[in-house]
Amino acid sequence: MAHEELSEFVAATAARFGIPGVAVGVWADGQASYACHGVTSVDNPLPVDQNTLYELGSVTKTYTATALMRLVAEGRVELEAPVRRYVPELVLADERAAAEVTVSQLLNHTSGLDWAILVDTGQGDDALAVHVAHMAGLNLIAPPGTRASYSQAGYNLAGRVIEKVTGLTYERAVASLVLEPLGLSNSLYTTSEIMTRRFAVGHNPGEDGTLSVARGWSRWRANNPGGGLMSSVADQIRWARFHLGDGRGEGDARILPTEVLHRMRRPTVELRGTTLGDAFGICWFLRDVDGVRTVGHGGSAHGQFAELLTVPERDFAVVSLSNAGPNGIPFNQAVVRWALEHYLGVVDRDPQPLPYDPARAREVAGRYDNDAMTLVIAAGPTGMTLEVGIKPEIRAASDSEMPPDYAPAAMGLLPGDGDEYIITEGGLQGQRGFFTRDEDGVIIGIDLAGRMSKRVASA
Structure with missing residues (x-):
């Protein structure tokens, strides 16, 4: 596949969907290709390149889960242990649920916790601890382990598990467990670090359809475990390659045992009728497309959208980052589908609805x-x-x-x-x-x- 063909498709598709700046990466046939187009901001435009930082939104959850799995591999966390073993102060609306919910249920969204706690608990090192204290007021949609329902709150609680076990802040723990060993130097949480790099801002349309910068592009610190990482398309391809590999990182250093890494992409709970996938692994969405198993995750935050998809059996990955809503989602989907078809011959089509009743x-x-x-x-x-x-x-x-x-x-x-x-x-x-x-x-x-x-x- 010629790099020019990828670049032409990305530029044309960004123009069709009206996206100011996009960054796309593909790992295929043992090499990476990048196609970057447009600008970081309509107000203060800089060209997007493969090192431009985008807000990953929920793709961050894959980092939280991987950091926790490293603690599992080291014997410091048990997946089936109750969360209260590590966060004994946890209080939920239902005492039985608080006593029974396990670490693994946080990671595969079967905790029964509703989507999120929309309370700003500040930027201090106690942000997650205070956030967890607010969980007593969170709705429970089902008893733990009985059904899957995507939960930002569950991943923020998983971040607190990491803090309690390591004695570090969530951000420092993930950096030491995952980011630094893998050489992901353009993957950052803190504004003071991000502002020294080239970064994209999100955009949203007004009533007349004109795009403007989404102000306040970073959410409060307690949401970092579920959606706070900024990263580049080059770092995301490196991240995808790690998950396609055998658990080794920079300099052949062992980050995770191969079995533990591959366990993350085995089904843990089936999903029904959703674009996200056929099942959850440990964090990852698993979906069969045209006869091959795909493993991926998407994210959105403040007018920015991210999509990461891998095909382990073909040693393939595609990453798409875009900086405008609401069309960032269909743009990323179009890029992923094009890459699957043109690099692998895998065709992904929407099912057709029934006649109207x-x-x-x-x-x-x-x-x-x-x-x-x-x-x-x-x-x-x-x-x-x-x-x-x-x-x-x-x-x-x-x-x-x-x-x-x-x-x-x-x-x-x-x-x-x-x-x-x-x-x-x-x-x-x-x-x-x-x-x-x-x-x-x-x-x-x-x-x-x-x-x-x-x-x-x-x-």
Whole structure:
């Protein structure tokens, strides 16, 4: 595959989606190729290159999980041990859940914890400790171990486990356990370090569609374990190569035993009807695409979007970083799909929805809430739509700019039992999810992007 062909596709696709600056990397046939296009910021533009830092969002979770697995390999943490062995002060809304939730359940999103705690606990070294103290007020969506639901709060709690076991701050511990041994010198958490490098800022559209810089591009420190790392596409390719390898790092140094590293990409819990994958490994999303197993993770934060996908059996990886919402998601998806097809001959296509059934649409129509967002499904005469918005009280309480809501976009039900769906237009195009029913068959929730929202009103 000629590098020029990759560069041409990336530039054309960035222009089509209106992304100011993108960075793409591919590892194939034993070598890395990079295609960078555009600028870091529409206000203060600098050319994007392979060392430009982007906010990784939830791709950070793969670093938290790997650091914890190194502690597991060293015998300092047991995956099936209760979290309270390491964080005895943990209090949850349900005492039984607090006593039973395990480290492994934090890592594969089966802890039962709701998505997030939206409280700024400051920039001090006690930020995570104070964050964990707020978990008593967090909703529980299910008993631990009974179902998967993506949880930022769970990964922040995992970060606190790392702090307690190592006696270091989360950031210092991850640097010593993972970043420094792997030579990831452009992967950083702290603003004072980031501001000395070339870094991208996110962008969001206004009402007229014009992009502007997303102000307040870094969230509070307690969210670092679940989404606070800034990194470059070159470092992300190096990270992918480590996970494709045998557990060795710089200078052939052993970071993880091969078996422990490979254990991270074995299924631990099946997923249903989601674009994210068919199963969770230890952190990683696992998905079979056109006959091959892919292992990956995505992330979003402050108008920046990241996607990392590997194909272990083909020693292949692709990384896509973009700095504008909402089109950063479909841009990254287009890049990943193009790379899979053109480098490996692997074709990834969206499933086709069923013909519109007004009666089925009315059954699922209504309002669904989680701790931060509201989802509204409307059933019309010829189709149904999904609107996703941040709750007004969450916007009002935020001290930084939050992304715009997703306007109503067409969606359709998928073949099968009819409880799975796909979004067919807009910034969430291609996203899949499913509806949850109670034991009487009544729809009580919707899963989108791996997160459950509970139904609060019918249409």
